[in-house]
Amino acid sequence: MKLKASEFIVKPGREVSLKKTKTGVKPLYKTDADGDELLKEIQKDIAEHQQRLYAQSTWAVLIVLQGMDTAGKDGLIKHVLKDVDPQGCSVTSFKKPSGEELKHDFLWRTHTPMAVRGEIKVFNRSYYEDVIVPYVMPEILDSSRLPEKIRTSKNLLKDRCEDIVSHERYLANQGILVIKIFLHLSKKEQKNRLLARFDDASKNWKVEEADITARGLWDKYQKAYEFCLSKTSHKAAPWYIIPADDKPTARLIASKIITEKMAELNLDFPKLKSAEIKHLKSLRKRLKD
Template sequence: MADRQTVKRIADFIEPLRVKPGSRVHLAKDFDPGFKGGMKKREGVELLHTGVKLLAEYQARLAAQDTHGVLMCLQALDAGGKDGTIRHVMSGVNPQGVHVSGFKVPSAEELDHDYLWRYAQRLPARGDIAIFNRSHYEEVLVVRVHPELLDRQKLPPEARGPDLWHHRYRAINDWERHLTENGFRLVKVFLNLSKEEQRRRFLKRIDLPEKNWKFSAADIREREYWDDYQKAFSDMLSATSTPWAPWYVVPADHKWFARICASALLVHTLLDIDPQYPEVDKKTRKALRAAKHDLEAEAPEGAARDPYAAKHRKGRG
């Protein structure tokens, strides 16, 4: 269980990453992709291990309480580190309680519904953590940079007016507020990668045979829209960082630091929920005592009647 000092340290650590609701974001000026808070990698690895340990403990509580759910939305440009962040941050949790969804090109069935429908199908259940590797924010990012994609969404003419993006921001904010008010917390993370670091990572994917599969010529084509994406991200962060679901801009040029930040954000959310193991009623406790008595009576000769209790009594002594 986290002590007050740990809780405060995590809160102080993530605060500079938070996009203040109502603020106007200019991504290139307001956030440094290479920032690492004066931290050294060795210290960072230790913090990540601490975060993973806390995450495992509080995930178990979240599942046992079965009241809240958590949704982490990860957004980034290509090579931003989404997959690695998921792999490292979630390394210590019970996979039964975590569900990762990646969203590619919409299917014909998905295009026959409103644009939020396919994301709603993958929301977490109470007690679970869901991770969206790309999310509903693609609808105001890649679709905005490539407005020709709107043609496939079969929108009526009146839905494609000059206020289209404003309407989508409003709909997303309302949807997220609805989720929050029903016990589902959102952790929205934008992995902020510099153009130079993206270039380096693309080259590495080309140079290393075992990484060739991760590279696509489409990645280079999308890189040509760098400035358009920076504007789309800036507008998105400005319009959809809300008191109930704020955005956090995580510096992504140093993978180890980005993973620490993502871990801290998820742990901070679980600490804030503070899920508790359910307390059993008197009738259940009575049944437990009866079951304990019967099990102790079955102990073989020479064996401890209750090995767990005996071990812990010895430890306290």
């Protein structure tokens, strides 16, 4: 699978047009079996990287996943991180903020679950919702707890984007590798997936009224994402836009990006110093009894 993460990167400063960005590419596999085989290889690859990450416990990885409903976020997490030791990997989903959360600054609820050294953390949706949602539905800010002066500022969302960029730069300075993935789905494919949800008894529990409402605001959401992707792709944490109309292909691309970025950390098992090896030997001797 010849593929480079850089093919999907949003270069810092680039104005993103989602209409001009593909939601589908030629599948990366020939047969389903072939696709499964490729994914398995990559699952193992990520799991191996994670073992080293955990052993070293200096770096951490934060995967930020965004996309419209049914874009394939849940499935991506499930399939891509399948082989990773759950002890070194966890997922936090962000829904509508609670009353307690609204009493705080918008990043607040994302701090406690932040990636710990040695861990892969996935944010299934993230602080980017605090730009996307008020971009689409500005009236939502009226019920926020923000001071009027700030709530009515024209720069509110631009400021949020700048603050997010600074925050991610800080995370990078702290040794947290931030990988941001936007699953880019076509409106047509979303319809197929929503219909499938309605008709499948193992999936219909997932249907929410909000999905249909959000679909009705499709164009506004696309604009909101364009705004976000354009304003917040930066060197320390660029965005990757992945064509999401074919699920297995999207998963393969995401996996490739994750392994490529983790490989750049040069992760390895900690090398013991001679004094430590000596100590280890003496400990080993005590095992005999």
